[in-house]
Amino acid sequence: FLLPTSQMQILLCISYEISSHRGYSFFPVATRSSQRCLSARASTANYPSLGSLLSLLHRCKEVDQLYQIHAQTVASGLVRDPFVASKLVEFAAAFHLLESLNHAFLIADWIGNARTFTWNVVLRGYLKTSTPLKVILVYAHMRKRGIQVDSFTAQFLIRACVVSSRYCEGKMVHCHVLKMGFSSGLIIQTALLKLHGSFGDVQVARQLFDRMSYRDSVSWNAVIAVHVQKRQPLEALWLSCAMISENFRANEVAVVSILSACSNIANLKLGKMVHGYVVKNVVNVDVFVCNSLVDMYCKCGQLSTAHQLFDRMSEKNVVSWTALINGYTENGLFESALRLFWEMESQNIEPDQVAVLGILCTCAKSGYSLLAELIDDYVRRKEFGENTVIANALIDMHAKCGSLGKACQIFNRMRKRTLVSWTAMIKGLSIHGHGRAALIRFIQMQREGFRPDDVVFLSVLHGCSHAGLVDEGLQCFNSMVKEHGIAPGMDHYGCMVDLLCRAGLVAKAFEFVESMPIKPDSVVWRSLLGACKYHGNDALAGRIMSVILELEPTYSGNYVLLSNIYASNSQWENVLELREGMAVRGPINGKPGCSAIE
Secondary structure (H helix, E strand, C coil): CCCCCCHHHHHHHHHHHHHHHHHCCCHHHHHHHHHHHHHCCCCHHHCCCHHHHHHHHHCCCCHHHHHHHHHHHHHHCHHHCHHHHHHHHHHHHHCCCHHHHHHHHHHHHHCCCCCHHHHHHHHHHHHCCCCCHHHHHHHHHHHHHCCCCCHHHHHHHHHHHHHCCCHHHHHHHHHHHHHHCCCCCHHHHHHHHHHHHHCCCHHHHHHHHHCCCCCCHHHHHHHHHHHHHCCCHHHHHHHHHHHHHCCCCCCHHHHHHHHHHHHHHCCHHHHHHHHHHHHHHCCCCCHHHHHHHHHHHHHCCCHHHHHHHHHHCCCCCHHHHHHHHHHHHHCCCHHHHHHHHHHHHHCCCCCCHHHHHHHHHHHHHHCCHHHHHHHHHHHHHCCCCCCHHHHHHHHHHHHHCCCHHHHHHHHHHCCCCCHHHHHHHHHHHHHCCCHHHHHHHHHHHHHCCCCCCHHHHHHHHHHHHHHCCHHHHHHHHHHHHHHCCCCCCHHHHHHHHHHHHHCCCHHHHHHHHHCCCCCCCHHHHHHHHHHHHHHCCHHHHHHHHHHHHHHCCCEHHHHHHHHHHHHHCCCHHHHHHHHHHHHHHCCCECCCCCCCCC
């Protein structure tokens, strides 16, 4: 901008302001702003002073008002003052709107010698919008212009990489931080630790932590959280003990991470120790800590203790209810979980997606078809059905509750399908014995560009096994290994053994088991033993039983199965010998069975 010295120069300056706005979609605002300047008849006597302009900025509540003030500073020449221009940047960025931040960027870029603080204001503003990636773009512009940066710039940049999920750029920022000499600061070191930890690179995060010459509670909490997120609870607990031994008090955030680690390994003793620490040392026990305690006791099977804690909570949110509901579900108490869900509804606590997913999982595990219809109606009334994740859970629930037609309807109505959607549908068809239909869906899925994973292959193999599709199952297994490069797990091998055994190819199944690159478990051998009983292969059954007894010498089901094989062929001497062998081996474990009626 040029300092206006005549009415023509003022008009030219305003025109330039309008054109700048027009390029950034600000034209309507720019027009309104210019009208205020023109109404003053370009008389400098009517322009406000610096003090009054600053007062106006402090009282500015809308972006339009800010643009008007900017136009006044242009017309009066005050914008030439770097202090005024920096204030305009500061107040424009304070709105945290993309439009006003673009305006702030224009002003900062126009200031020839804008301070680093001014640019940091712009970066911080972009970080709080829905487009944090612009922080990286603005930083690149700053580097191109040769603008000096400081440790605050680095902090905003690191945070932007985390929020926008840009790990590649995050690594580049790490290199920039090292070159600029900011890596020795504790705040930057902790920010870098969080950067690598948030993307799952525990090794780098831990190296950064171990190299710290000084650590505070924030850095300790950060590294503990990284190990918890990476499902390394024992390491997280060890670090927690080390932190406390160095006289750092665990705050609420650290306690939540430690309790999460106890929940992951279901260690009730450690969980109680942490609970005692909370009672003695944590002053402000907030709802997040209470939720973590409830979840920990649920994961450790202590539902009565969890419910007592829940009842004593002064403040409850939807996470509190969901933790207890999921606890009842995981421990098989489906009716209690459902009763708690309806109680939450009666207290006008609106369930979120996680809570709805939890209750859908409850219905799926219970297998109650009438309840599934009731929950399906609830989900539709609450308009959760359009959510892809919820729709996937509905497909799984209806399939497990026997309503395959309902599951197909939901799948066919879905506007956007994911790999999980296809897997749920294929799995539903497979468990109901529709192996060929599952294969058709599997082919359709690949035609739509989805690459199958090990889970969907397992569902297809299950379908082939139950439908007796031997050739198709073998072809699918070979495709998984050779074409898709997926290493089969024990479940995949178990499916193939079951497929061959159901088709009466017991000898081929035995050869398949012996050629497995991994050691077969007892489930695979037991499946083969059951096939020997069904097809009357006594000689092979004896060989298999000797292997099973080495793996599970005290499991009663193995002895019962072999005894039935001998009895079906009237080999009573072998039955008697087997029973005597059971007595010699010591106590044999058996689990009582039970039936449920809906």
